[in-house]
Amino acid sequence: MSQKNSKTIHCAAVDLGATSGRVIVGTWAGNRLVLTEVHRFPNAFKSAGGHDYWDIPGLWTEIVAGLREAKRRFPALASVGVDTWGVDHVLVNDAGRIVFPTHAYRDSRTQPGLQRLANTRAALERIYAATGIPNVFYNSSLQLAETVASCPAVTDIATRCLFLPDYFNFLLSGRMENELSFASTTQLLDVHGRDWSRATLDHFHIPANWFSPPILANTVLGPVTGLPELKGVKVVAVPGHDTAAAYDAMPAYPAGGDLYISSGTWSLVGFESDTPVLGGEALAARISNERIGDGRYRPLTNVIGLWLLEQTLKDLAARPQSDKEWGKLIKAAEALGRDVPRERPRASSSDAPTLDCTDAAFVNPTSMRGAIDAQLKKRKLPAPKNPAGYVRLICDSLGQGHADALRNFEKLAGRKFQRILIVGGGSKNRLLCQATATASGLPVHAFTLEGTAVGNIASQLIGLKAVKNLATFREHFSKQIKATIYNP
Numbered sequence: 001m002s003q004k005n006s007k008t009i010h011c012a013a014v015d016l017g018a019t020s021g022r023v024i025v026g027t028w029a030g031n032r033l034v035l036t037e038v039h040r041f042p043n044a045f046k047s048a049g050g051h052d053y054w055d056i057p058g059l060w061t062e063i064v065a066g067l068r069e070a071k072r073r074f075p076a077l078a079s080v081g082v083d084t085w086g087v088d089h090v091l092v093n094d095a096g097r098i099v100f101p102t103h104a105y106r107d108s109r110t111q112p113g114l115q116r117l118a119n120t121r122a123a124l125e126r127i128y129a130a131t132g133i134p135n136v137f138y139n140s141s142l143q144l145a146e147t148v149a150s151c152p153a154v155t156d157i158a159t160r161c162l163f164l165p166d167y168f169n170f171l172l173s174g175r176m177e178n179e180l181s182f183a184s185t186t187q188l189l190d191v192h193g194r195d196w197s198r199a200t201l202d203h204f205h206i207p208a209n210w211f212s213p214p215i216l217a218n219t220v221l222g223p224v225t226g227l228p229e230l231k232g233v234k235v236v237a238v239p240g241h242d243t244a245a246a247y248d249a250m251p252a253y254p255a256g257g258d259l260y261i262s263s264g265t266w267s268l269v270g271f272e273s274d275t276p277v278l279g280g281e282a283l284a285a286r287i288s289n290e291r292i293g294d295g296r297y298r299p300l301t302n303v304i305g306l307w308l309l310e311q312t313l314k315d316l317a318a319r320p321q322s323d324k325e326w327g328k329l330i331k332a333a334e335a336l337g338r339d340v341p342r343e344r345p346r347a348s349s350s351d352a353p354t355l356d357c358t359d360a361a362f363v364n365p366t367s368m369r370g371a372i373d374a375q376l377k378k379r380k381l382p383a384p385k386n387p388a389g390y391v392r393l394i395c396d397s398l399g400q401g402h403a404d405a406l407r408n409f410e411k412l413a414g415r416k417f418q419r420i421l422i423v424g425g426g427s428k429n430r431l432l433c434q435a436t437a438t439a440s441g442l443p444v445h446a447f448t449l450e451g452t453a454v455g456n457i458a459s460q461l462i463g464l465k466a467v468k469n470l471a472t473f474r475e476h477f478s479k480q481i482k483a484t485i486y487n488p
C-alpha cells in the first residue's frame with residue numbers, strides 16, 4: 001500500500017435535518033475531502049391528539065441502513081459522527097429505555113410558557129443573562145418545563161435527558177454524554193462557563209440530574225458496540241448541533257470579518273467570537289449565544305429560512321421536483337418586478353414592502369400562503385399573483401432579514417463585516433443570495449456544499465488526529481472549493 005493510500009481515511013457523517021436526513025461518507029486523502037452520499041431519506045414530524053412527534057425508531061432505522069451502506073462501500077470506514085437540528089431530546093432511564101415520546105419542536109405546547117416568560121420581564125432578563133439564549137418557542141427549556149408540568153410522574157421514571165445526537169451516540173457506542181454545542185441550544189447552559197445553569201434549571205423545574213457536564217466536540221466516545229457489522233468503527237462526538245457543524249465548514253478568513261449564513265429550513269446568521277453578545281438590546285434583537293464545538297461562541301440570529309418557501313410552494317402545489325425545475329421557477333421570479341411595491345424604505349414602518357419574517361404566524365401554520373396573505377392584507381399590501389411572485393417576495397424578505405441581523409451584530413458586537421459566506425440549500429438559490437447582497441451591501445460568497453456534513457467530518461478527522469485542528473482543516477478545505485460571488 002502506498003504512503004498516500006495508507007493516509008486515506010473514511011468518516012461517515014449522519015446528518016439529520018427536520019425535512020430530510022442523510023449519511024455521507026467523507027474521504028480524506030492528500031489534504032482533500034471527497035464526499036459520497038450513501039443514503040438519503042425524507043423526515044417529517046407526525047401529529048396525534050394535537051401534538052407533534054418525531055419517529056425516533058424510524059430515524060434510527062434509517063441511520064443503521066445508511067451506515068451499513070457506508071461500510072459496504074467503504075470497508076475501511078474509520079468513524080461515524082451524528083449531528084441533528086437543535087433543541088429536541090429523548091428522556092431515558094438508566095438502561096437507556098425511552099420513557100417519554102419525543103415531541104417535535106414546532107409543537108404548540110410551549111406557547112403558554114413562552115408567553116409567561118415574555119410577560120415576566122425580570123425572569124426573562126435573568127435567564128438571558130444566565131444562558132445567552134432568548135425566549136424562543138422551541139427552546140428545550142420550555143419543552144422540558146411543559147413535559148414536567150403536564151406529566152409530573154416523568155421525574156420518577158426518567159433519569160437522563162439525551163439530546164438527539166447524544167441519544168444516537170448512545171445507541172452506537174453505549175455511552176451517555178451531553179455534547180456542548182447542542183447543549184448550548186437548550187437555554188439551560190451557563191453562558192459564561194461550560195456547565196448547566198443551575199438557576200435556570202430550577203426556574204423551569206427541570207431535574208438537574210438529567211444532565212452531565214457537557215463534553216467538547218472531537219471526543220472519541222469509543223467503538224460502535226451495538227452493530228456487529230460496524231465492528232472497528234469509532235464513534236466521535238462531533239458538534240451535534242447541525243448549525244455548529246455547518247459553521248465549522250465555513251472557509252472563513254482566519255483574520256475574521258466574515259458573517260456566516262447556514263441556509264436551510266432556517267437561516268442561521270451569525271459569526272464566531274471569543275465572547276458572547278449580551279444585554280437588553282441583544283435580547284430584543286433575539287441574539288442566541290450558541291457555542292462552537294470547541295467551546296467558543298457563535299452569536300447568531302435565527303431568521304425563518306426556507307421553511308417559508310417550502311411550505312408556501314406546498315400550498316401552491318408548485319414545489320419543483322428537480323434542480324432544473326427549481327432553476328425555471330427562480331428564473332421566472334428573477335424576471336419579475338416586485339409585485340409588492342417598494343413604496344417606502346424598509347427601515348421605517350409596518351407598511352414596509354418585505355414580509356416581517358419574525359411574524360409568529362409563520363411558525364407552523366395550516367397554510368403558509370394563508371399566513372403570508374394575512375400579513376400582507378393587515379398591512380394593506382397586495383398578495384403576489386402567482387408562484388413566482390411568492391418566490392420573489394420570500395427571497396427578498398429573507399435577504400432583508402439577513403441584512404437586519406447583520407446590522408444588529410455590527411452595532412451590538414462592535415464588528416464590521418467584509419463578506420457574507422453562505423452554505424446549505426440556500427447557497428444554490430441565486431435569488432436569495434442576490435437579495436442578501438443587495439439588502440446588506442456586502443458581497444455574498446455562496447458555497448454549494450453540504451456544510452453540516454463537512455463540519456461533522458472535520459470534527460471526526462480532528463478527533464482521529466488526522467487533522468491538527470479546525471484552522472488547519474479550513475486552510476486545506478478552502479483551497480478545494482469555489483465560491484459563486486454575488487455583489488450588492
Ligand code: LFR
Pocket residue numbers: 017018084085086087088105138241242243264265266268302
Ligand atoms: C437548524 C436548527 C437551528 C435551530 C433549529 C431548531 O436546523 O438546528 O439552528 O435553531 O434548527 O432546532
